[in-house]
Amino acid sequence: LIKESFFDVIIYAQFPEEYQKNQSFLFEHQNELVFIIAHLHNRLELCQALGLPTHNHDSKIVFEAYKKWKDKGLKKCLGKWMLISLNFTTQQIALARDHMGMFNYYYHFVNNSLLFSTNLELLKQITPSILELNFKHIAGLAIGFNGLSDETAYNNIFKVSPAHIIKFQNNKKITQKYWEPVFNESIYYKKxxxxxxxxxxxxxxxxxxxxxxxxxxxxxxxxxxxxxxxxxxxxxxxxxxxxxxxxxxxxxxxxxxxxxxxxxxxxxxxxxxxxxxxxxxxxxxxxxxxxxxxxxxxxxxxxxxxxxxxxxxxxxxxxxxxxxxxxxxxxxxxxxxxxxxxxxxxxxNPKPRHPFHWLQQLKYLLAFYKPYYIKNSYLNSSFIKQQHYVSYLKKQQYNPNFQSQNLIKARQFFFKQIQSFGYTSWNEKANQYxxxxxxxxxxxxxxxxxxxxxxxxxxxxxxxxxxxxxxxxxxxxxxxxxxxxxxIQSADAFERFIKSYPLYENLIQSSLQIEAVQHIFQTKKIIHHITEKKFSTHVVLRTLLISLFIYFATNKSDFRTN
The missing domain is CATH 3.40.50.620 (HUPs)
Incomplete structure (x- = not known):
């Protein structure tokens, strides 16, 4: 807890104990306090450019790059890292995340304080405010939509988007992207x-x-x-x-x-x-x-x-x-x-344009038209209508069937999707082990x-x-x-599901009875499909994961406590 700053900042880093030995994450320079966690992939190159001994820890190298080149220095730091800067003179706070979102962390503003953590649950525990579930974001995951890059399952907890710097000053938020690759054919060889x-x-x-x-x-x-x-x-x-x-x-x-x-x-x-x-x-x-x-x-x-x-x-x-x-x-x-x-x-394999592609585009523009990924889901019609969900997905340019004969255009589309989400889930699993x-x-x-x-x-x-x-x-x-x-990944997931479902049936039934779950999903239809053993395994598992999350998030006395 840094009480000297104009913000109260609670620092938490989830790393194995041996990773933290003899390493510093907090740096001071003139009027600025900087917190960094880093694992660099180009440390030798940076040490040479900065004139630093190679025994320096990666966080120190990132700090020196930031100190020398400011925001441009972060673009030079390749690997996984996070940075938070507090400037006492300008009263500016800056948050930054690595190029591809290899490192992840969350932040939350409350009572003129910034709380940040690599662990979402800890952030929930230390905040004095009431957190509200972000149902629009949660419902998107049921159809395979990851949501906006800074969104989480909670309305007032956010992520820093990959390759972005966010600056807060005078009650204003300025977001800038410091890197994105150039898609051009600039390298040519004769052979x-x-x-x-x-x-x-x-x-x-x-x-x-x-x-x-x-x-x-x-x-x-x-x-x-x-x-x-x-x-x-x-x-x-x-x-x-x-x-x-x-x-x-x-x-x-x-x-x-x-x-x-x-x-x-x-x-x-x-x-x-x-x-x-x-x-x-x-x-x-x-x-x-x-x-x-x-x-x-x-x-x-x-x-x-x-x-x-x-x-x-x-x-x-x-x-x-x-x-x-x-x-x-x-x-x-x-x-x-x-x-x-x-x-x-x-x-x-790029597919040729369908002769009636204009008809598909016309259907997509119709207000009453439901895309296949909505039809195949268990989302409630009332929820879709209330949230204007089809329009919302169109606005976010969600298109799971996107293909283009223009390979550069296709690559740009898919890269944007992957970079915006980053490696959050991979890192959180890996950190746990x-x-x-x-x-x-x-x-x-x-x-x-x-x-x-x-x-x-x-x-x-x-x-x-x-x-x-x-x-x-x-x-x-x-x-x-x-x-x-x-x-096929998880090719036998259906057989595993059917065999183990009786052991978890009571838990699943309890989660599907939660009012918020019934607001989003057609729970009777889910139960019917499971009983008849006629369902898409991945669609059902996505839905059940969301219902279990809501159940655990809203039920303080669930079975995990015992």
Whole structure:
């Protein structure tokens, strides 16, 4: 608690105890007090530019960059970080967040005080004000809409958007975005192989920087190109240091789990094993999430995030994965979440414009028209009408079916969606298990490089995703590089749901009886569909996660207390 400032600021950082030893997060310079938590990816480059010894902690490096270059210095700090500045002379407070939202934190103003925390539940506990649920935001998650980048499940608690600086002064709020990538074809080589070699060199250097420590490192290893390439390059570089890589593959219980499409499959283990067997230093964990179920995943999600999350159907295996990694004392986990937009682009086949596309656009403009994602949801018609929800979604440009033959336009659209949400849920899970989460495919240098390449490097007569297919030739098995099928995440979630539902039926029924839940959802329809065993697993799980969140948020005497 900093009582000397013109604001009362409560500081909380959720990190393992060993991460905080001998490290400072609070800095003073002239008339300014600055609080920083950072994990940099380009620390050596910054130390050289600032003339600092390399033993300085990352938070100190960010502070020196901020002190020397002010706001422009934050753009140079690549990695995950948060910053809060209090200027005693101008009485200005500034909040800033890293480029891709790798670090997350929340803030709340009350009684001329700013409260901020990396933990939403703690912020709720320390605020003296009454918090109201943001039903419009919560309902959006039921149809897959993450909401605005600064929104939370509470009306008066906010997030700092990725790559943004927010300044408060004289009762005014000024928000500015300090970075966004340029989408242009500014890099040209005479030979196609030069693009490939430049990419491999850049990505290998990024991995080397991230592994320049004594951490136990793990990676997610699916059967797809993105995570497989991250695992392969990481294993290659760690092998040079006689270090292991723990690679974890989440898959179904039954390898014969049926799928409806011939272009999809359920079991990712066989292809992932091909990668693991190629590198002698990979310790491969195949996690079938046998000790959990979808409802446990929902409950753990509420306990961890204190808010609903979009991918409710994946929660059970995500928590199972983190529990496995914690047992192996993993310090750092590499993921490949952004690979689809950087080196593995385009991840879809651009469709030609439908001959009656104008009819689709006309339907979309009609006031009474309900998009398919509304029709397929359990949202109440009265709630949709009262909140003018279809108009609201149009205004927010929510379009889950967006595709464009213009690949630059499509990339801009998808990047904006991913960057605005950031890595909040990944970080909150990882923090709970004392693990540092990093996505090398979202490194700013890689984003700027890939977004500067000509389109033909990614998509040409040979097919799509050609940059990574050619770069991976010496790193991955052909079965993965040329795999025409795509795996289904949580492919056996329906069977798991049906088997475990009786154990949680009373809890689910109780949550669906909450007045606020019935205001948003058609609860009788939900129960009917579950009873008849005819429902979309992901749609139902999203809905139940929201109902459980509201139940826990409004019921102080729930079963978790006992």
């Amino acid at each position: 196609e192989d030069d693009y490939i070699q430049h990419f491999i060199s850049l990505f290998t250097n990024i991995i080397n920087e991230l592994t320049n420590n004594n951490h136990i490192i793990a990676s997610t290893l699916s059967s797809g190109l993105d995570s497989s390439f991250v695992s392969a390059i990481t294993a290659s570089e760690l092998l040079k240091q006689n270090r292991i890589l723990i690679a974890i593959t989440s898959t179904v219980k039954n390898p014969q789990t049926p799928v409806k499409s011939p272009y999809r499959y359920a079991d990712e283990a066989p292809l992932a094993q091909l990668v693991a067997h190629q590198y002698p230093n990979i310790v491969h964990i195949i996690d079938k999430s046998e000790n959990t179920n979808p409802f446990e995943g929902l409950i753990k999600a509420v306990n961890t995030h204190h808010s609903p999350v979009r991918n409710a159907g994946n929660q059970y295996w995500l928590f199972s994965m983190f529990e496995q990694l914690a047992e192996h004392k993993v310090n750092t986990l590499f993921i490949g979440q952004m690979g689809n937009l950087t080196y593995s682009w385009p991840f879809f 004392g693990i540092n989460i990093i996505d090398p495919t979202a490194d700013v240098r890689l984003i700027e490089f890939c977004f500067s390449l000509p389109n033909h490097i990614f998509s040409n007569k040979q097919g799509n995703r050609m940059l990574i297919r050619k770069a991976a030739l010496n790193y991955l098995p052909n079965e993965i590089i040329y795999n025409p099928q795509k795996a």
